Amino acid sequence: xxxxxxxxxxxxxxxxxxxxxxxxxxxxxxxxxxxxxxxxxxxxxxxxxxxxxxxxxxxxxxxxxxxxxxxxxxxxxxxxxxxxxxxxxxxxxxxxxxxxxxxxxxxxxxxxxxxxxxxxxxxxxxxxxxxxxxxxxxxxxxxxxxxxxxxxxxxxxxxxxxxxxxxxxxxxxxxxxxxxxxxxxxxxxxxxxxxxxxxxxxxxxxxxxxxxxxxxxxxxxxxxxxxxxxxxxxxxxxxxxxxxxxxxxxxxxxxxxxxxxxxxxxxxxxxxxxxxxxxxxxxxxxxxxxxxxxxxxxxxxxxxxxxxxx
Numbered sequence: 375x376x377x378x379x380x381x382x383x384x385x386x387x388x389x390x391x392x393x394x395x396x397x398x399x400x401x402x403x404x405x406x407x408x409x410x411x412x413x414x415x416x417x418x419x420x421x422x423x424x425x426x427x428x429x430x431x432x433x434x435x436x437x438x439x440x441x442x443x444x445x446x447x448x449x450x451x452x453x454x455x456x457x458x459x460x461x462x463x464x465x466x467x468x469x470x471x472x473x474x475x476x477x478x479x480x481x482x483x484x485x486x487x488x489x490x491x492x493x494x495x496x497x498x499x500x501x502x503x504x505x506x507x508x509x510x511x512x513x514x515x516x517x518x519x520x521x522x523x524x525x526x527x528x529x530x531x532x533x534x535x536x537x538x539x540x541x542x543x544x545x546x547x548x549x550x551x552x553x554x555x556x557x558x559x560x561x562x563x564x565x566x567x568x569x570x571x572x573x574x575x576x577x578x579x580x581x582x583x584x585x586x587x588x589x590x591x592x593x594x595x596x597x598x599x600x601x602x603x604x605x606x607x608x609x610x611x612x613x614x615x616x617x618x619x620x621x622x623x624x625x626x627x628x629x630x631x632x633x634x635x636x637x638x639x640x641x642x643x644x645x646x647x648x649x650x651x652x653x654x655x656x657x658x659x660x661x662x663x664x665x666x667x668x669x670x671x672x673x674x675x676x677x678x679x680x681x682x683x684x
Contacts, residue, residue, distance in 0.1 A: 383514075
């Protein structure tokens with residue numbers, strides 16, 4: 375099975391600075407950890423890379439700083455067979471960095487050091503790259519909401535593509551659930567309403583008051599509890615249990631799930647089968663370190679074969 379469908383990801387590409395902590399400290403205390411390791415990250419970059427690994431014809435639209443990190447991050451997308459021509463290098467703003475601290479149980483704490491960085495500066499003209507690619511699907515990361523002019527650029531461009539491409543959306547909320555700015559909540563709700571497929575975390579759904587609309591595929595991810603599909607009445611119509619993989623590093627697991635789901639659905643799988651495929655991909659990914667740990671199609675298929683034989 376191979377997905378040759380064209381997908382464009384609109385989102386962020388950040389530099390992930392990863393450390394493995396001995397334990398997470400209490401406020402005011404210290405802890406020990408490994409030296410920082412720089413990896414390519416950002417929700418948009420992770421999802422695009424995951425799609426590329428699975429064989430999808432993928433492009434990404436974003437802005438990076440015209441600096442050492444920006445050039446590294448743009449060139450690195452080619453390693454995942456992702457078209458990087460939609461990435462613009464901005465000489466007026468720096469590339470963003472993210473510090474990710476992982477505890478021994480695989481849980482992570484994230485500091486997104488991106489305020490005032492290049493990714494916020496996405497312009498309406500940057501979205502013209504969609505006309506060049508003519509994608510069958512568009513994936514938008516909610517990280518792009520609440521920043522300007524990127525938010526306005528995306529919300530202005532998407533309506534024209536609603537009947538031409540399938541629109542996928544993941545909130546990727548970076549605010550504490552009880553401290554989401556009202557303007558950000560409103561913009562994420564608007565983006566949710568423009569989308570054909572919503573892939574949201576449970577806490578994100580509650581914090582943003584997201585609700586399924588008619589004809590929309592609305593999937594709620596609950597980490598170690600699996601995922602479920604909701605109908606317009608917020609009733610669970612399908613539940614997908616998690617795999618039994620033991621987590622080493624859960625960084626990027628949600629992005630892996632999202633990319634694998636898009637790949638599976640674009641390959642012709644049903645919603646339920648796509649959820650199962652995405653769950654297996656995410657399960658394998660947490661056994662490895664780093665945000666870009668998408669397993670190959672062969673690894674995923676081998677898992678299904680072993681499950682059938684068990």
